[in-house]
Amino acid sequence: MWLPVAIFLGVCIVIALIRVILGPEAPSRVVGLDTINTLVVVSMVVLGAAFEQVIFIDVAIVYALLSFITTLFIAKYIEKGKF
């Protein structure tokens, strides 16, 4: 049940990755990166349900919080031009 969902989310990640590569300015790339982070967290939860491994979901929690801090720091860098 869950593996096709994970493959579908992988296709969505590739589509968002095209925007990260093409993006005309830096904030567009950050938007694509934020989308990819959310999709990776969801696909980790789905894979954890597919293989019945709780450790995947624990990794997803840590990934969500770290990607949030990364997004905040990149936004601060774009705003000021320096850290």
Place this chain on the structure above:
Amino acid sequence: MAVNVITYVFIAIGCFFNMIGSIGLHRFPDVYTRLHAATKCTTFGAIFLIVAVMIQSVNVWVTEGISSPQSVLTLHAFIVLVCILLTNPTGAHAIARAAHRSGIKPARAVVDDLEEERHD
């Protein structure tokens, strides 16, 4: 099985909205509209997919008893849901504010009230 039907419906809604969010990144002209499409649609799709995982695990949890490892999976999936709900809109707001302050104009915009308030 009613539980399986509900799970499939939730999976379909979640996959649909995640795909809409990914396509919206390419269809919209500037940063702000892209942020609108990507953040809202992916958050909505993520909620539905994680709730589908939780429904399926609660079903196994109820049939197998309280000591099943699915109970841990359900609770941790709920923690992931709370984390996504807290962090995703905050990150989107930070990106939008940074883009506006770094001087990027919305496409085809005529009036910018936020900029006028800063100069008053």
